[in-house]
Amino acid sequence: MPGQDFCEADLYAPVRDHFVTLGFDVKGEVRNCDVVAVKDDILVSVELKKTFGLKLVYQGLDKQASSDLVYLAIPAVLKKGRGKRSPVEDIKRLCRRTGLGLLEVYGQTVQVLCEAEPTHARPTSARRKRILKEFRARSGDHNIGGTTGVKRVTAFIENSVLLAMLAREDGSVTPAKGREAGVDVLCHPVTQSSRLVQQTCPW
Known part of the structure:
Protein backbone atom coordinates (compact mmCIF):
# COMPACT_ATOMS: atom_id res chain seq x y z
CA MET A 1 0.00 0.00 0.00
CA PRO A 2 1.21 3.55 -0.73
CA GLY A 3 2.43 5.78 2.06
CA GLN A 4 1.01 9.13 3.14
CA ASP A 5 3.21 11.04 0.69
CA PHE A 6 2.04 8.94 -2.26
CA CYS A 7 0.27 10.88 -5.03
CA GLU A 8 -1.40 10.04 -8.32
CA ALA A 9 1.60 11.34 -10.25
CA ASP A 10 3.65 8.47 -8.77
CA LEU A 11 1.60 6.08 -10.90
CA TYR A 12 2.52 7.79 -14.14
CA ALA A 13 6.03 6.47 -14.80
CA PRO A 14 5.20 2.75 -14.37
CA VAL A 15 1.99 3.09 -16.41
CA ARG A 16 3.83 4.99 -19.14
CA ASP A 17 6.59 2.38 -19.24
CA HIS A 18 4.01 -0.40 -19.39
CA PHE A 19 2.47 0.97 -22.58
CA VAL A 20 5.82 1.94 -24.10
CA THR A 21 6.83 -1.70 -23.72
CA LEU A 22 3.72 -2.61 -25.72
CA GLY A 23 4.83 -0.33 -28.54
CA PHE A 24 2.71 2.73 -27.75
CA ASP A 25 3.75 6.36 -27.88
CA VAL A 26 2.74 7.81 -24.51
CA LYS A 27 2.21 11.35 -23.24
CA GLY A 28 0.84 12.72 -19.99
CA GLU A 29 -1.94 15.26 -19.40
CA VAL A 30 -3.42 15.53 -22.88
CA ARG A 31 -6.77 17.33 -23.09
CA ASN A 32 -7.88 16.37 -19.55
CA CYS A 33 -6.65 12.78 -19.90
CA ASP A 34 -4.08 11.71 -17.29
CA VAL A 35 -2.36 9.41 -19.77
CA VAL A 36 -2.80 9.00 -23.52
CA ALA A 37 -1.18 6.15 -25.43
CA VAL A 38 -1.32 5.92 -29.22
CA LYS A 39 -0.30 3.06 -31.49
CA ASP A 40 -1.30 3.12 -35.17
CA ASP A 41 -5.01 4.02 -35.04
CA ILE A 42 -5.54 2.87 -31.44
CA LEU A 43 -6.14 5.57 -28.83
CA VAL A 44 -5.90 4.50 -25.19
CA SER A 45 -6.77 6.69 -22.21
CA VAL A 46 -5.72 5.92 -18.65
CA GLU A 47 -7.07 7.59 -15.51
CA LEU A 48 -4.84 7.57 -12.41
CA LYS A 49 -6.18 7.55 -8.86
CA LYS A 50 -4.82 6.80 -5.39
CA THR A 51 -7.96 4.89 -4.47
CA PHE A 52 -10.75 3.20 -6.37
CA GLY A 53 -14.14 4.88 -6.23
CA LEU A 54 -17.19 5.87 -8.23
CA LYS A 55 -15.58 9.16 -9.27
CA LEU A 56 -12.83 7.21 -11.01
CA VAL A 57 -15.40 4.98 -12.72
CA TYR A 58 -17.34 8.03 -13.94
CA GLN A 59 -14.14 9.53 -15.35
CA GLY A 60 -13.37 6.29 -17.14
CA LEU A 61 -16.87 6.04 -18.61
CA ASP A 62 -16.61 9.62 -19.85
CA LYS A 63 -13.35 8.82 -21.66
CA GLN A 64 -15.00 5.93 -23.50
CA ALA A 65 -16.69 8.41 -25.83
CA SER A 66 -13.33 9.47 -27.29
CA SER A 67 -10.97 6.51 -26.77
CA ASP A 68 -10.74 2.99 -28.19
CA LEU A 69 -9.68 1.53 -24.84
CA VAL A 70 -9.92 3.03 -21.34
CA TYR A 71 -7.99 1.83 -18.29
CA LEU A 72 -8.12 2.80 -14.62
CA ALA A 73 -4.83 2.65 -12.73
CA ILE A 74 -4.63 2.35 -8.94
CA PRO A 75 -1.97 1.34 -6.40
CA ALA A 76 -1.89 -2.29 -5.31
CA VAL A 77 -4.87 -3.01 -3.05
CA LEU A 78 -4.17 -4.63 0.32
CA LYS A 79 -5.33 -8.24 0.23
CA LYS A 80 -7.63 -9.51 2.96
CA GLY A 81 -6.77 -12.33 5.28
CA ARG A 82 -7.90 -15.92 4.88
CA GLY A 83 -11.66 -16.30 4.77
CA LYS A 84 -12.23 -12.60 4.05
CA ARG A 85 -13.40 -11.22 0.72
CA SER A 86 -10.85 -9.11 -1.19
CA PRO A 87 -12.10 -5.78 -2.56
CA VAL A 88 -10.10 -6.49 -5.71
CA GLU A 89 -12.65 -9.02 -6.92
CA ASP A 90 -15.51 -6.53 -6.58
CA ILE A 91 -13.48 -3.88 -8.38
CA LYS A 92 -12.64 -6.28 -11.22
CA ARG A 93 -16.29 -7.30 -11.54
CA LEU A 94 -17.38 -3.67 -11.86
CA CYS A 95 -14.69 -2.96 -14.44
CA ARG A 96 -15.68 -5.97 -16.53
CA ARG A 97 -19.32 -4.87 -16.50
CA THR A 98 -18.44 -1.37 -17.68
CA GLY A 99 -15.78 -2.37 -20.20
CA LEU A 100 -13.06 -0.54 -18.31
CA GLY A 101 -9.58 -2.01 -17.94
CA LEU A 102 -7.90 -2.14 -14.54
CA LEU A 103 -4.19 -1.72 -13.86
CA GLU A 104 -2.67 -2.37 -10.45
CA VAL A 105 0.62 -0.59 -9.75
CA TYR A 106 3.09 -1.87 -7.19
CA GLY A 107 6.32 0.12 -7.18
CA GLN A 108 7.44 0.14 -10.82
CA THR A 109 5.48 -2.99 -11.70
CA VAL A 110 2.12 -2.88 -13.48
CA GLN A 111 -0.24 -5.84 -13.43
CA VAL A 112 -3.27 -5.97 -15.71
CA LEU A 113 -6.12 -7.17 -13.52
CA CYS A 114 -8.78 -6.62 -16.16
CA GLU A 115 -8.40 -5.95 -19.88
CA ALA A 116 -10.34 -3.04 -21.36
CA GLU A 117 -13.08 -3.78 -23.88
CA PRO A 118 -13.17 -1.88 -27.21
CA THR A 119 -15.46 1.14 -26.89
CA HIS A 120 -16.27 1.49 -30.59
CA ALA A 121 -15.80 5.25 -30.22
CA ARG A 122 -16.55 7.15 -33.42
CA PRO A 123 -13.35 7.98 -35.37
CA THR A 124 -14.98 11.29 -36.32
CA SER A 125 -15.68 12.26 -32.70
CA ALA A 126 -14.72 15.91 -32.14
CA ARG A 127 -13.22 15.09 -28.72
CA ARG A 128 -11.16 12.28 -30.19
CA LYS A 129 -9.87 14.55 -32.95
CA ARG A 130 -8.86 17.22 -30.42
CA ILE A 131 -6.99 14.67 -28.29
CA LEU A 132 -5.11 13.25 -31.27
CA LYS A 133 -4.34 16.70 -32.66
CA GLU A 134 -2.84 17.84 -29.36
CA PHE A 135 -1.01 14.55 -28.88
CA ARG A 136 0.61 14.63 -32.31
CA ALA A 137 1.45 18.32 -32.16
CA ARG A 138 3.60 17.93 -29.04
CA SER A 139 7.30 17.34 -29.59
CA GLY A 140 7.57 14.95 -26.65
CA ASP A 141 6.30 13.92 -23.25
CA HIS A 142 6.86 17.01 -21.09
CA ASN A 143 4.10 16.53 -18.49
CA ILE A 144 3.65 14.06 -15.65
CA GLY A 145 0.21 12.48 -15.71
CA GLY A 146 -1.87 12.79 -12.56
CA THR A 147 -0.44 16.13 -11.47
CA THR A 148 -2.64 19.00 -10.30
CA GLY A 149 -2.00 22.69 -9.82
CA VAL A 150 0.93 22.83 -12.24
CA LYS A 151 1.21 24.44 -15.66
CA ARG A 152 1.03 22.11 -18.64
CA VAL A 153 3.39 22.15 -21.58
CA THR A 154 0.93 22.11 -24.47
Missing part, protein backbone atom coordinates in the same frame (compact mmCIF):
# COMPACT_ATOMS: atom_id res chain seq x y z
CA ALA A 155 1.51 22.23 -28.21
CA PHE A 156 0.46 25.89 -28.12
CA ILE A 157 3.11 26.72 -25.53
CA GLU A 158 5.75 24.77 -27.45
CA ASN A 159 4.96 26.68 -30.65
CA SER A 160 4.90 30.01 -28.80
CA VAL A 161 8.38 29.38 -27.40
CA LEU A 162 9.61 28.29 -30.83
CA LEU A 163 8.24 31.46 -32.47
CA ALA A 164 9.87 33.61 -29.81
CA MET A 165 13.22 31.90 -30.42
CA LEU A 166 12.89 32.39 -34.20
CA ALA A 167 11.96 36.06 -33.77
CA ARG A 168 14.94 36.59 -31.48
CA GLU A 169 17.27 35.87 -34.38
CA ASP A 170 16.27 38.88 -36.50
CA GLY A 171 13.28 40.47 -34.80
CA SER A 172 10.61 38.89 -36.99
CA VAL A 173 9.31 35.55 -38.23
CA THR A 174 8.50 34.98 -41.88
CA PRO A 175 5.79 32.49 -42.86
CA ALA A 176 8.47 30.50 -44.69
CA LYS A 177 10.65 30.31 -41.60
CA GLY A 178 7.65 29.24 -39.55
CA ARG A 179 6.81 26.45 -41.98
CA GLU A 180 10.38 25.19 -41.83
CA ALA A 181 10.00 24.94 -38.05
CA GLY A 182 6.60 23.25 -38.35
CA VAL A 183 4.52 26.22 -37.13
CA ASP A 184 1.72 27.93 -39.07
CA VAL A 185 2.81 31.48 -38.31
CA LEU A 186 -0.24 33.26 -39.72
CA CYS A 187 -2.68 31.11 -37.70
CA HIS A 188 -0.85 31.32 -34.37
CA PRO A 189 -2.53 33.76 -31.90
CA VAL A 190 0.84 35.12 -30.73
CA THR A 191 1.79 36.36 -34.19
CA GLN A 192 -1.75 37.35 -35.10
CA SER A 193 -1.76 39.89 -32.29
CA SER A 194 1.82 41.11 -32.65
CA ARG A 195 4.32 42.38 -35.17
CA LEU A 196 6.46 39.29 -35.11
CA VAL A 197 5.35 38.24 -38.59
CA GLN A 198 7.25 39.85 -41.44
CA GLN A 199 4.64 39.37 -44.18
CA THR A 200 6.63 41.33 -46.78
CA CYS A 201 9.26 38.59 -46.93
CA PRO A 202 9.16 35.91 -49.66
CA TRP A 203 6.91 32.92 -49.01
Whole structure:
Protein backbone atom coordinates (compact mmCIF):
# COMPACT_ATOMS: atom_id res chain seq x y z
CA MET A 1 0.00 0.00 0.00
CA PRO A 2 1.21 3.55 -0.73
CA GLY A 3 2.43 5.78 2.06
CA GLN A 4 1.01 9.13 3.14
CA ASP A 5 3.21 11.04 0.69
CA PHE A 6 2.04 8.94 -2.26
CA CYS A 7 0.27 10.88 -5.03
CA GLU A 8 -1.40 10.04 -8.32
CA ALA A 9 1.60 11.34 -10.25
CA ASP A 10 3.65 8.47 -8.77
CA LEU A 11 1.60 6.08 -10.90
CA TYR A 12 2.52 7.79 -14.14
CA ALA A 13 6.03 6.47 -14.80
CA PRO A 14 5.20 2.75 -14.37
CA VAL A 15 1.99 3.09 -16.41
CA ARG A 16 3.83 4.99 -19.14
CA ASP A 17 6.59 2.38 -19.24
CA HIS A 18 4.01 -0.40 -19.39
CA PHE A 19 2.47 0.97 -22.58
CA VAL A 20 5.82 1.94 -24.10
CA THR A 21 6.83 -1.70 -23.72
CA LEU A 22 3.72 -2.61 -25.72
CA GLY A 23 4.83 -0.33 -28.54
CA PHE A 24 2.71 2.73 -27.75
CA ASP A 25 3.75 6.36 -27.88
CA VAL A 26 2.74 7.81 -24.51
CA LYS A 27 2.21 11.35 -23.24
CA GLY A 28 0.84 12.72 -19.99
CA GLU A 29 -1.94 15.26 -19.40
CA VAL A 30 -3.42 15.53 -22.88
CA ARG A 31 -6.77 17.33 -23.09
CA ASN A 32 -7.88 16.37 -19.55
CA CYS A 33 -6.65 12.78 -19.90
CA ASP A 34 -4.08 11.71 -17.29
CA VAL A 35 -2.36 9.41 -19.77
CA VAL A 36 -2.80 9.00 -23.52
CA ALA A 37 -1.18 6.15 -25.43
CA VAL A 38 -1.32 5.92 -29.22
CA LYS A 39 -0.30 3.06 -31.49
CA ASP A 40 -1.30 3.12 -35.17
CA ASP A 41 -5.01 4.02 -35.04
CA ILE A 42 -5.54 2.87 -31.44
CA LEU A 43 -6.14 5.57 -28.83
CA VAL A 44 -5.90 4.50 -25.19
CA SER A 45 -6.77 6.69 -22.21
CA VAL A 46 -5.72 5.92 -18.65
CA GLU A 47 -7.07 7.59 -15.51
CA LEU A 48 -4.84 7.57 -12.41
CA LYS A 49 -6.18 7.55 -8.86
CA LYS A 50 -4.82 6.80 -5.39
CA THR A 51 -7.96 4.89 -4.47
CA PHE A 52 -10.75 3.20 -6.37
CA GLY A 53 -14.14 4.88 -6.23
CA LEU A 54 -17.19 5.87 -8.23
CA LYS A 55 -15.58 9.16 -9.27
CA LEU A 56 -12.83 7.21 -11.01
CA VAL A 57 -15.40 4.98 -12.72
CA TYR A 58 -17.34 8.03 -13.94
CA GLN A 59 -14.14 9.53 -15.35
CA GLY A 60 -13.37 6.29 -17.14
CA LEU A 61 -16.87 6.04 -18.61
CA ASP A 62 -16.61 9.62 -19.85
CA LYS A 63 -13.35 8.82 -21.66
CA GLN A 64 -15.00 5.93 -23.50
CA ALA A 65 -16.69 8.41 -25.83
CA SER A 66 -13.33 9.47 -27.29
CA SER A 67 -10.97 6.51 -26.77
CA ASP A 68 -10.74 2.99 -28.19
CA LEU A 69 -9.68 1.53 -24.84
CA VAL A 70 -9.92 3.03 -21.34
CA TYR A 71 -7.99 1.83 -18.29
CA LEU A 72 -8.12 2.80 -14.62
CA ALA A 73 -4.83 2.65 -12.73
CA ILE A 74 -4.63 2.35 -8.94
CA PRO A 75 -1.97 1.34 -6.40
CA ALA A 76 -1.89 -2.29 -5.31
CA VAL A 77 -4.87 -3.01 -3.05
CA LEU A 78 -4.17 -4.63 0.32
CA LYS A 79 -5.33 -8.24 0.23
CA LYS A 80 -7.63 -9.51 2.96
CA GLY A 81 -6.77 -12.33 5.28
CA ARG A 82 -7.90 -15.92 4.88
CA GLY A 83 -11.66 -16.30 4.77
CA LYS A 84 -12.23 -12.60 4.05
CA ARG A 85 -13.40 -11.22 0.72
CA SER A 86 -10.85 -9.11 -1.19
CA PRO A 87 -12.10 -5.78 -2.56
CA VAL A 88 -10.10 -6.49 -5.71
CA GLU A 89 -12.65 -9.02 -6.92
CA ASP A 90 -15.51 -6.53 -6.58
CA ILE A 91 -13.48 -3.88 -8.38
CA LYS A 92 -12.64 -6.28 -11.22
CA ARG A 93 -16.29 -7.30 -11.54
CA LEU A 94 -17.38 -3.67 -11.86
CA CYS A 95 -14.69 -2.96 -14.44
CA ARG A 96 -15.68 -5.97 -16.53
CA ARG A 97 -19.32 -4.87 -16.50
CA THR A 98 -18.44 -1.37 -17.68
CA GLY A 99 -15.78 -2.37 -20.20
CA LEU A 100 -13.06 -0.54 -18.31
CA GLY A 101 -9.58 -2.01 -17.94
CA LEU A 102 -7.90 -2.14 -14.54
CA LEU A 103 -4.19 -1.72 -13.86
CA GLU A 104 -2.67 -2.37 -10.45
CA VAL A 105 0.62 -0.59 -9.75
CA TYR A 106 3.09 -1.87 -7.19
CA GLY A 107 6.32 0.12 -7.18
CA GLN A 108 7.44 0.14 -10.82
CA THR A 109 5.48 -2.99 -11.70
CA VAL A 110 2.12 -2.88 -13.48
CA GLN A 111 -0.24 -5.84 -13.43
CA VAL A 112 -3.27 -5.97 -15.71
CA LEU A 113 -6.12 -7.17 -13.52
CA CYS A 114 -8.78 -6.62 -16.16
CA GLU A 115 -8.40 -5.95 -19.88
CA ALA A 116 -10.34 -3.04 -21.36
CA GLU A 117 -13.08 -3.78 -23.88
CA PRO A 118 -13.17 -1.88 -27.21
CA THR A 119 -15.46 1.14 -26.89
CA HIS A 120 -16.27 1.49 -30.59
CA ALA A 121 -15.80 5.25 -30.22
CA ARG A 122 -16.55 7.15 -33.42
CA PRO A 123 -13.35 7.98 -35.37
CA THR A 124 -14.98 11.29 -36.32
CA SER A 125 -15.68 12.26 -32.70
CA ALA A 126 -14.72 15.91 -32.14
CA ARG A 127 -13.22 15.09 -28.72
CA ARG A 128 -11.16 12.28 -30.19
CA LYS A 129 -9.87 14.55 -32.95
CA ARG A 130 -8.86 17.22 -30.42
CA ILE A 131 -6.99 14.67 -28.29
CA LEU A 132 -5.11 13.25 -31.27
CA LYS A 133 -4.34 16.70 -32.66
CA GLU A 134 -2.84 17.84 -29.36
CA PHE A 135 -1.01 14.55 -28.88
CA ARG A 136 0.61 14.63 -32.31
CA ALA A 137 1.45 18.32 -32.16
CA ARG A 138 3.60 17.93 -29.04
CA SER A 139 7.30 17.34 -29.59
CA GLY A 140 7.57 14.95 -26.65
CA ASP A 141 6.30 13.92 -23.25
CA HIS A 142 6.86 17.01 -21.09
CA ASN A 143 4.10 16.53 -18.49
CA ILE A 144 3.65 14.06 -15.65
CA GLY A 145 0.21 12.48 -15.71
CA GLY A 146 -1.87 12.79 -12.56
CA THR A 147 -0.44 16.13 -11.47
CA THR A 148 -2.64 19.00 -10.30
CA GLY A 149 -2.00 22.69 -9.82
CA VAL A 150 0.93 22.83 -12.24
CA LYS A 151 1.21 24.44 -15.66
CA ARG A 152 1.03 22.11 -18.64
CA VAL A 153 3.39 22.15 -21.58
CA THR A 154 0.93 22.11 -24.47
CA ALA A 155 1.51 22.23 -28.21
CA PHE A 156 0.46 25.89 -28.12
CA ILE A 157 3.11 26.72 -25.53
CA GLU A 158 5.75 24.77 -27.45
CA ASN A 159 4.96 26.68 -30.65
CA SER A 160 4.90 30.01 -28.80
CA VAL A 161 8.38 29.38 -27.40
CA LEU A 162 9.61 28.29 -30.83
CA LEU A 163 8.24 31.46 -32.47
CA ALA A 164 9.87 33.61 -29.81
CA MET A 165 13.22 31.90 -30.42
CA LEU A 166 12.89 32.39 -34.20
CA ALA A 167 11.96 36.06 -33.77
CA ARG A 168 14.94 36.59 -31.48
CA GLU A 169 17.27 35.87 -34.38
CA ASP A 170 16.27 38.88 -36.50
CA GLY A 171 13.28 40.47 -34.80
CA SER A 172 10.61 38.89 -36.99
CA VAL A 173 9.31 35.55 -38.23
CA THR A 174 8.50 34.98 -41.88
CA PRO A 175 5.79 32.49 -42.86
CA ALA A 176 8.47 30.50 -44.69
CA LYS A 177 10.65 30.31 -41.60
CA GLY A 178 7.65 29.24 -39.55
CA ARG A 179 6.81 26.45 -41.98
CA GLU A 180 10.38 25.19 -41.83
CA ALA A 181 10.00 24.94 -38.05
CA GLY A 182 6.60 23.25 -38.35
CA VAL A 183 4.52 26.22 -37.13
CA ASP A 184 1.72 27.93 -39.07
CA VAL A 185 2.81 31.48 -38.31
CA LEU A 186 -0.24 33.26 -39.72
CA CYS A 187 -2.68 31.11 -37.70
CA HIS A 188 -0.85 31.32 -34.37
CA PRO A 189 -2.53 33.76 -31.90
CA VAL A 190 0.84 35.12 -30.73
CA THR A 191 1.79 36.36 -34.19
CA GLN A 192 -1.75 37.35 -35.10
CA SER A 193 -1.76 39.89 -32.29
CA SER A 194 1.82 41.11 -32.65
CA ARG A 195 4.32 42.38 -35.17
CA LEU A 196 6.46 39.29 -35.11
CA VAL A 197 5.35 38.24 -38.59
CA GLN A 198 7.25 39.85 -41.44
CA GLN A 199 4.64 39.37 -44.18
CA THR A 200 6.63 41.33 -46.78
CA CYS A 201 9.26 38.59 -46.93
CA PRO A 202 9.16 35.91 -49.66
CA TRP A 203 6.91 32.92 -49.01
